[in-house]
Amino acid sequence: MRSILAVLLENEAGALSRVVGLFAQRNYNIESLTVAPTEDPTLSRLTLTTSGDENKITQIRKQLDKLVEVVRVVDLCESPHVERELLLIKVSAQGDARQEVKRSADIFRGQIVDVTAQTYTIQLVGPSAKLDAFVKAVEDSGVDATILEVVRTGVSGLGRGDHVLSL
Amino acid sequence: MAEMLSGGDMLIRALQDEGVEYIFGYPGGSALHIYDAIFRQQKIEHILVRHEQAATHMADGYARSTGDPGVVLVTSGPGATNAITGIATAYMDSIPMVVISGQVPRDLIGTDAFQETDMVGISRPVVKHSFMVRDAAEIPAVVKKAFHIATTGRPGPVVIDVPKDTTDPSATYAYEYPSEVNLRSYKPAFAGDRTQVNRVVQALLSAKRPVFYVGGGVIQADAEEPLRALVKASRGPVASTLMGLGAYPGSDEQSLGMLGMHGTYEANMAMHEADLILALGARFDDRVTNDPNKFSPKATIVHLDVDPASVDKIISSDIALVGDAQWVLNTFWEAYQEQESLRDDAARQKQQQDMEQWWQQIAQWRSAHGLNHNLEPKKDQSILPQLAVQTLYRVTEGEAFVTSDVGQHQMFAAQYYHFDEPRRWINSGGLGTMGFGLPSAMGVQMGNPDAVVACVTGEGSFMMNMQELSTCLQYGLPIKIINLNNQALGMVKQWQDMQYGGRHSQSTYSDSLPDFKTLAEAFGHVGIRVSDAMELDAAMEEAFSEKYKNRLVFVDVWVDPHEHVYPMAIKGGAMSDMILSKPQEAAS
Ligand SMILES: Cc1ncc(C[n+]2csc(CCOP(=O)(O)OP(=O)(O)O)c2C)c(N)n1
Ligand SMILES: [Mg+2]
Numbered sequence: 001m002r003s004i005l006a007v008l009l010e011n012e013a014g015a016l017s018r019v020v021g022l023f024a025q026r027n028y029n030i031e032s033l034t035v036a037p038t039e040d041p042t043l044s045r046l047t048l049t050t051s052g053d054e055n056k057i058t059q060i061r062k063q064l065d066k067l068v069e070v071v072r073v074v075d076l077c078e079s080p081h082v083e084r085e086l087l088l089i090k091v092s093a094q095g096d097a098r099q100e101v102k103r104s105a106d107i108f109r110g111q112i113v114d115v116t117a118q119t120y121t122i123q124l125v126g127p128s129a130k131l132d133a134f135v136k137a138v139e140d141s142g143v144d145a146t147i148l149e150v151v152r153t154g155v156s157g158l159g160r161g162d163h164v165l166s167l
Numbered sequence: 168m169a170e171m172l173s174g175g176d177m178l179i180r181a182l183q184d185e186g187v188e189y190i191f192g193y194p195g196g197s198a199l200h201i202y203d204a205i206f207r208q209q210k211i212e213h214i215l216v217r218h219e220q221a222a223t224h225m226a227d228g229y230a231r232s233t234g235d236p237g238v239v240l241v242t243s244g245p246g247a248t249n250a251i252t253g254i255a256t257a258y259m260d261s262i263p264m265v266v267i268s269g270q271v272p273r274d275l276i277g278t279d280a281f282q283e284t285d286m287v288g289i290s291r292p293v294v295k296h297s298f299m300v301r302d303a304a305e306i307p308a309v310v311k312k313a314f315h316i317a318t319t320g321r322p323g324p325v326v327i328d329v330p331k332d333t334t335d336p337s338a339t340y341a342y343e344y345p346s347e348v349n350l351r352s353y354k355p356a357f358a359g360d361r362t363q364v365n366r367v368v369q370a371l372l373s374a375k376r377p378v379f380y381v382g383g384g385v386i387q388a389d390a391e392e393p394l395r396a397l398v399k400a401s402r403g404p405v406a407s408t409l410m411g412l413g414a415y416p417g418s419d420e421q422s423l424g425m426l427g428m429h430g431t432y433e434a435n436m437a438m439h440e441a442d443l444i445l446a447l448g449a450r451f452d453d454r455v456t457n458d459p460n461k462f463s464p465k466a467t468i469v470h471l472d473v474d475p476a477s478v479d480k481i482i483s484s485d486i487a488l489v490g491d492a493q494w495v496l497n498t499f500w501e502a503y504q505e506q507e508s509l510r511d512d513a514a515r516q517k518q519q520q521d522m523e524q525w526w527q528q529i530a531q532w533r534s535a536h537g538l539n540h541n542l543e544p545k546k547d548q549s550i551l552p553q554l555a556v557q558t559l560y561r562v563t564e565g566e567a568f569v570t571s572d573v574g575q576h577q578m579f580a581a582q583y584y585h586f587d588e589p590r591r592w593i594n595s596g597g598l599g600t601m602g603f604g605l606p607s608a609m610g611v612q613m614g615n616p617d618a619v620v621a622c623v624t625g626e627g628s629f630m631m632n633m634q635e636l637s638t639c640l641q642y643g644l645p646i647k648i649i650n651l652n653n654q655a656l657g658m659v660k661q662w663q664d665m666q667y668g669g670r671h672s673q674s675t676y677s678d679s680l681p682d683f684k685t686l687a688e689a690f691g692h693v694g695i696r697v698s699d700a701m702e703l704d705a706a707m708e709e710a711f712s713e714k715y716k717n718r719l720v721f722v723d724v725w726v727d728p729h730e731h732v733y734p735m736a737i738k739g740g741a742m743s744d745m746i747l748s749k750p751q752e753a754a755s
Contacts, residue, residue, distance in 0.1 A: 010352055014287060014299065025292045055479070062476035068296040068316060071352040167351065 002031075003057045004076040004083060004157050006165050007046040010069040011037050018067050019046065028052070028060050032085075032128075032154030043071065043167075047156045049128075074165055076157045083157040087124045087131045089138065090149040094118065097144035104141060108134045119148065128155055169341035174303035175200035175334035176207075177342050178267070181310035183210045184344040187238050189229065189613055190214070191222040195242025196282060197269030200334035214613065214642060217634040219246050221606035223253020224632070227262050228610030231593045232568055234389065236263035236317050237610065243269045244282030247328075248289065252600060254324045255293040259597025260410060261387060263322035265313050266290075270299070272332035286328045295323030303333040304340045315348045320355025321474040322387060356473060359490030361498060366486050367445070367469050368502045372510065374443035374467075375521040376528075377403040380426065383410030383596065384448020384472060386589040388492035391415070393500040394447065400503065402522050404529055406434035408449050409581055410596040417585030418565065423529065424538070424585075427455040428736045429578040432536035432745060433529050435734065439743035440528070441466045448472065448492045451481040452597075461741035471495050536734070536747050538582055544700035549727040552576060552651045555703060556583035559621060559649055562707045567619040567647075568611045570594060572604035572628030574658040576651035578732040580623040602631030605648065609635060612644045619647070619711065626652045626680060636690035639719050647710050648721045650683060653728040661731045665752060677728075687721035698725035 009015050016035060023030050028050060035046040050060060057075065064073045076083065093101045098120075105112060105122045108130065114121035124134050131152060138147060158165065172180060178201055182190070190213045194202045205213050216222040219241045226237025237257075241250045247268040257264045271280040287297045296316045298309045309327055317325040371377055385394055391414050398405055398421055405415040406426040415422055426434035438444065444466045449455070451470075456462045459481050470477075470484035471492060478487045488495050542554045556579050559567070569584055570593040571577040577594055586592045593611055595603040608622040629650055639646060654677035663671050684694030693715055697706035703724070710720040731752070734745040746752050 013301070014297075017288070018291060021291050055483075059476065059480060066474070066476050068350070068353045 015069040080160040171339040175204040192240030197243035219249035224606035225610035228607030233614040264324040297326040382449025390493040393496035413586035416587040433532040570608040601628040683723040692719040
């Protein structure tokens with residue numbers, strides 16, 4: 001079971017290390033982690049993706065909740081939610097592959113944010129699965145296209161509709 | 168007008184305002200401003216230990232026996248790292264403790280300065296929470312929060328790391344101790360859910376084979392009274408964890424003694440056959456459940472715990488009660504009386520019959536394989552360690568505070584000393600820390616100056632913190648140390664006998680042990696040595712005699728080195744799978 005945990009955390013030195021430490025200490029895996037302050041400067045919001053059976057996810061949530069600096073935890077996957085991740089990819093493309101890569105970027109609604117005679121740097125936003133599919137499409141663009149570099153931000157998300165995670 | 172104080176003075180003043188009686192500690196460079204503040208006041212007594220690990224165990228013993236948080240002060244670097252074992256020990260058993268560690272000045276943090284270690288980082292996995300003082304002005308608030316967090320909810324150790332420059336005497340601040348704390352991110356459960364409690368009452372009233380499975384949480388919450396009332400009224404048996412001994416009187420006939428790996432036959436059988444298990448302040452430790460998949464197949468499981476993360480962690484419960492054990496058990500007891508009084512006679516009679524059958528079954532287990540508490544010394548035979556504990560129990564009339572270390576002696580103490588009151592049995596259950604016994608006994612004695620305090624230890628464990636004999640002399644602590652000397656790391660040796668074909672890899676050292684009697688004397692204490700079973704009584708009587716009331720007495724009891732602790736759970740089995748004797752062990 002995949003789970004996207006949204007966590008409100010006191011924006012204090014050391015708080016993040018407790019969250020990360022908890023995962024290491026209890027042998028829970030972190031697939032991705034994003035964190036930044038919120039509109040309230042005393043709070044950080046963290047989005048963490050992990051996986052495990054239901055018992056494990058419940059334990060992870062309870063253990064997170066137990067950390068003194070954790071204010072709230074919700075599993076976004078429990079209700080409709082919006083999930084986004086940003087990808088930057090640098091591709092070396094020559095000849096026909098150049099057109100092919102550009103076409104793929106268009107299909108996936110990616111934006112070319114930098115270009116040289118040999119390379120494209122493309123930005124893409126969407127759910128993780130869409131990003132995976134795009135990377136796969138570029139890989140398959142032909143012999144003259146090579147992926148040079150990929151960087152992803154990890155998932156951020158929030159609940160749809162009236163669902164609000166706040167104090 | 169608020170008083171103007173330096174950071175160091177504020178720290179000590181805050182501890183005074185928190186009602187702290189003792190600080191257990193050891194000085195060093197980063198803590199010297201704080202030590203100077205201690206020197207210039209009289210309210211708090213500082214106990215100078217000989218090793219920082221001992222300071223933490225002392226604070227721990229003080230906390231376990233009094234219910235008040237223990238306070239530790241150490242310097243940075245090695246002082247802080249030496250404290251880690253004791254912090255982890257307290258963490259595993261949920262003991263309230265505040266540990267203040269000196270740190271290098273703020274501008275040196277991160278430079279690998281002399282005696283710098285990342286204390287907040289090193290201690291992180293074994294603390295309930297920690298603070299690094301970033302600004303001297305926040306010291307009173309940090310102390311307040313630390314005590315609040317350490318003592319509420321599921322208690323635990325809290326570290327305050329204090330950079331030296333924040334305690335500098337040259338800068339002063341307006342001191343005010345906050346009267347309350349409000350942490351939006353920390354709201355421990357207190358009141359439980361009444362509907363859940365009512366369901367539990369119904370379950371108990373209709374149970375045929377209930378067992379109260381009682382853990383240290385009941386003691387922590389001072390919830391023994393409603394527990395005892397419930398047990399008496401419902402006539403259910405009580406099986407106690409290692410940590411729960413004393414919550415219900417051990418000498419009462421409804422007590423089945425300890426359960427688990429070395430629990431009594433009747434306690435483990437009752438757990439296995441029960442139709443209702445009331446787990447109260449207990450956490451289904453693997454030393455209790457044996458294989459969780461085979462745990463108590465017929466029982467409805469009720470789990471009371473203050474920590475929601477403990478519930479459904481190992482064994483999923485049918486009814487969960489998250490909340491303070493005192494609140495929940497008081498509510499439980501009230502609801503029980505109410506609903507019991509509404510029962511008709513037929514229902515009452517029916518249950519009485521069921522309970523009679525249950526007790527008959529338990530009596531059978533007891534008489535078949537129960538522990539023999541009437542051991543007799545035999546002429547020309549070595550002393551059985553069990554007999555030594557039984558003698559201690561008799562001589563102290565069951566009223567001593569008993570601390571212990573880790574090993575066979577610890578299990579014998581738990582099995583053969585019946586604790587009738589909570590907070591009398593002090594041992595490291597969760598972490599199993601050898602070296603805990605003596606320093607924790609010292610903390611117990613400081614917190615209970617008039618009490619009889621015995622430390623049942625093994626020569627291996629004792630040697631892990633024996634330097635504290637010197638501290639005992641300094642503060643006149645009249646502890647009685649009962650050293651069950653089997654000249655070996657007995658528990659390790661037992662496992663090697665049972666699981667490694669008797670290959671005693673690194674578990675014996677009989678040629679190189681000190682003469683403990685003269686060792687004790689060298690430290691200025693009384694030493695007694697006894698190896699003849701017929702002289703055991705006299706030796707124990709002498710140790711606890713009026714003559715030595717104010718002296719530390721070390722009784723070196725040479726016990727039978729071949730003895731094993733039984734029952735012993737069969738690995739991977741159910742709670743009912745136990746080895747009960749050497750012949751059975753040999754046959755299996
Ligand atoms: C600090 C520490 N190291 C190692 C162990 C593992 N251990 C558990 S019991 C034991 C032997 C204890 O020997 P002793 O204190 O003489 O007690 P006995 O079992 O002989 O009664 C050891 C080494 C431990 N519990 N704690
Ligand atoms: Mg030994």
